[in-house]
Amino acid sequence: MELRGIQAAHAALAQEIEAAVRRVFAHGRFIAGPEVAEFEAALGAYTGVAHCLSCGNGTDALCLIMAALDIGPGDAVFLPGYTFFATAEAVMQAGAAPVLVDVRACDGNIDPTALSSAIEHCTAGRPRAVIGVDLFGRAADWPALEQIAARHGLLLIEDAAQSVGGWLEGRACGSFGRAAAVSFFPSKPLGGVGDGGAVLTNDSELAQKVALLKNHGRQGGPYRHIAVGGNSRLDSLQAAVLMTKLAHLAAWIEACDHAAARYAALLPGWITPLRGCGVTNSRSAWAQYMVALPHEEARLAAEAALRARDIPYARYYPLPLHRQPVLAHLEAELPICDRLSQTTLALPMHPFITTEQQAEVTQALWAAGRP
Numbered sequence: 001m002e003l004r005g006i007q008a009a010h011a012a013l014a015q016e017i018e019a020a021v022r023r024v025f026a027h028g029r030f031i032a033g034p035e036v037a038e039f040e041a042a043l044g045a046y047t048g049v050a051h052c053l054s055c056g057n058g059t060d061a062l063c064l065i066m067a068a069l070d071i072g073p074g075d076a077v078f079l080p081g082y083t084f085f086a087t088a089e090a091v092m093q094a095g096a097a098p099v100l101v102d103v104r105a106c107d108g109n110i111d112p113t114a115l116s117s118a119i120e121h122c123t124a125g126r127p128r129a130v131i132g133v134d135l136f137g138r139a140a141d142w143p144a145l146e147q148i149a150a151r152h153g154l155l156l157i158e159d160a161a162q163s164v165g166g167w168l169e170g171r172a173c174g175s176f177g178r179a180a181a182v183s184f185f186p187s188k189p190l191g192g193v194g195d196g197g198a199v200l201t202n203d204s205e206l207a208q209k210v211a212l213l214k215n216h217g218r219q220g221g222p223y224r225h226i227a228v229g230g231n232s233r234l235d236s237l238q239a240a241v242l243m244t245k246l247a248h249l250a251a252w253i254e255a256c257d258h259a260a261a262r263y264a265a266l267l268p269g270w271i272t273p274l275r276g277c278g279v280t281n282s283r284s285a286w287a288q289y290m291v292a293l294p295h296e297e298a299r300l301a302a303e304a305a306l307r308a309r310d311i312p313y314a315r316y317y318p319l320p321l322h323r324q325p326v327l328a329h330l331e332a333e334l335p336i337c338d339r340l341s342q343t344t345l346a347l348p349m350h351p352f353i354t355t356e357q358q359a360e361v362t363q364a365l366w367a368a369g370r371p
């Protein structure tokens with residue numbers, strides 16, 4: 001059984017992917033081939049944003065946004081304490097101060113009330129930006145974040161690394177804030193066969209800056225440079241594979257919706273899916289199917305039962321950001337981040353999971369017994 005169905009997706013699309021890869025080999029433009037611009041246009045259209053600038057990975061996308069927005073020393077940037085390290089890393093790479101904020105137990109996304117309080121009591125630097133993360137594929141509370149950012153005059157940035165294909169109130173994940181960073185890491189909802197990422201934005205000026213920074217500050221010819229940037233690009237083969245997969249993304253997410261409904265019906269009552277905070281018009285991209293157990297011992301028992309049947313599972317994240325050695329000096333107290341890291345579990349979830357496989361997973365959890 002697979003946790004994320006990467007092999008299953010490639011088996012289902014083998015012919016399409018092979019044909020796309022063959023086309024790239026035929027023209028031989030492995031860097032900046034036509035697939036890159038085609039994919040950028042398609043993802044921009046899918047998410048409804050004007051500019052999609054592909055790059056090397058999601059971490060680069062976050063760093064490019066920081067640099068293009070001139071976020072740096074003296075600036076404080078607010079982000080959830082429960083996310084992949086890259087969200088904080090991009091802030092620190094820029095020389096700004098990360099301020100870790102607690103999250104909501106219902107979905108692990110940044111808690112707007114805790115965010116307001118962190119901004120009002122900030123001593124880490126000049127409050128400058130908020131990064132909302134659409135954790136596990138589910139959109140953060142963007143309407144609340146937009147209000148808070150506007151009230152305090154802060155930039156709003158979306159870390160949509162896990163949420164391409166997700167929606168909130170008719171708006172696509174990747175379209176919130178001034179700019180969004182997405183990742184095409186293979187296990188993501190839209191995953192490549194290697195690294196990849198993109199910056200999405202409606203801001204033309206920002207898009208121009210990102211385009212410069214990701215391409216050695218090049219302008220007016222291949223060997224003319226007007227700024228110091230770097231090299232971060234999506235190669236033609238990745239773009240070709242991603243283009244193939246993008247055509248199936250909506251159907252895949254629908255299949256995951258059905259699988260999530262099946263899990264909800266089959267899971268024991270003491271295991272609760274993280275399903276959002278009562279917002280009905282939100283659609284997860286199902287980067288992970290996360291469940292919460294009543295306490296840490298119950299999670300250990302559930303993990304043992306899954307292992308005994310060779311069923312894959314994962315912990316996201318075993319250490320929340322404030323427990324990371326490199327961030328311990330912040331001395332943040334984030335009780336919900338702690339609780340989620342101790343009690344949650346990712347179960348197998350992908351468009352190709354079968355009813356029988358889901359029954360096997362839930363039977364193992366029932367067998368672990370009521371805590």
Ligand SMILES: Cc1ncc(COP(=O)(O)O)c(C=O)c1O
Nearest residue numbers: 057058059084086087161183185
């Ligand atoms: C929330 C979040 N932000 C950023 C990243 C970084 O993306 P990448 O691995 O493509 O650099 C990831 C990837 O795991 C992520 O989950």
